[in-house]
Amino acid sequence: MALSTRAGWVAIAAVGAALVAAGAAARIPSFWSDGATYHGMAWSLAADGDLQYEARDVFRTRREFPTGPQGIFLKRASGGWELVPRFPWLRRVAKDEPRIYYAKAFAYPVAAAPFVKLFGTRGLLLANAAFLAGALALAYAELVRRTAPARALAVALALFLATVTPVYLFWPQPEVFNLFLITAGLVAWRRQRPLAAAVLLGIATYSKPYNLWLALPLGVEPLLVARAELRRGFRESLRRGAVLAGTVVALFGLNKVVT
Numbered sequence: 001m002a003l004s005t006r007a008g009w010v011a012i013a014a015v016g017a018a019l020v021a022a023g024a025a026a027r028i029p030s031f032w033s034d035g036a037t038y039h040g041m042a043w044s045l046a047a048d049g050d051l052q053y054e055a056r057d058v059f060r061t062r063r064e065f066p067t068g069p070q071g072i073f074l075k076r077a078s079g080g081w082e083l084v085p086r087f088p089w090l091r092r093v094a095k096d097e098p099r100i101y102y103a104k105a106f107a108y109p110v111a112a113a114p115f116v117k118l119f120g121t122r123g124l125l126l127a128n129a130a131f132l133a134g135a136l137a138l139a140y141a142e143l144v145r146r147t148a149p150a151r152a153l154a155v156a157l158a159l160f161l162a163t164v165t166p167v168y169l170f171w172p173q174p175e176v177f178n179l180f181l182i183t184a185g186l187v188a189w190r191r192q193r194p195l196a197a198a199v200l201l202g203i204a205t206y207s208k209p210y211n212l213w214l215a216l217p218l219g220v221e222p223l224l225v226a227r228a229e230l231r232r233g234f235r236e237s238l239r240r241g242a243v244l245a246g247t248v249v250a251l252f253g254l255n256k257v258v259t
Helices: 005-025 033-047 055-064 107-119 122-143 149-161 165-170 175-190 194-207 209-223 227-258
Strands: 074-077 081-083 090-092 099-102
Touching (some): 107 122, 107 175, 107 194, 175 194, 175 209, 194 227, 209 227
Antiparallel strands (some): 074 099, 081 090
């Protein structure tokens, strides 16, 4: 008997639950460089509500990893903004108050911080599991609209699980988060929501700039029209590119303001 769409969703849910269980049972296997930086950023956002690197960040890390954070990326800056417990709840950091901040893109730590607040360091792995399960569900939802449920399920599982991708589940780094963003962006594009796709792919580009290449379908598609419609297609391509570029610039600008 052929697989039904509902049975396919049950299988996707079971795989997602297995991924979450794996994230809950595992421990971070390594802790240095990018991984240590993103760990510190997520904890700083969850516990302190900022991206500033302070002594308490070091002590917090050493409670779990006695050697402390190794090879993390930091920057010294001044003139940013900080949250304060009074109206208007923001204060400009004076130029003579140089501080040290984490120096990585904040998109992944912001997304993972709620998991870290609830589950501690294991929350990073649970966040990765949730992002991978989300990407798998999005892929199946899009594929099942165009092919039989059994084939859609097989292709989705092969794309995301029959590759090296599951290994990244155990990295406290943004690779699986970016995979989710890219999948969501391409699904939005396929469903004729190009501006939503541009925002999602813009966040992925801010997180890792080489992800920009994965936005090519978004910009090229409007140009694949008859010559008489080329001007309109060019305007649409520019519109999508402007939204994507605006998202990237806005996130870099927000990073600049905060740090």
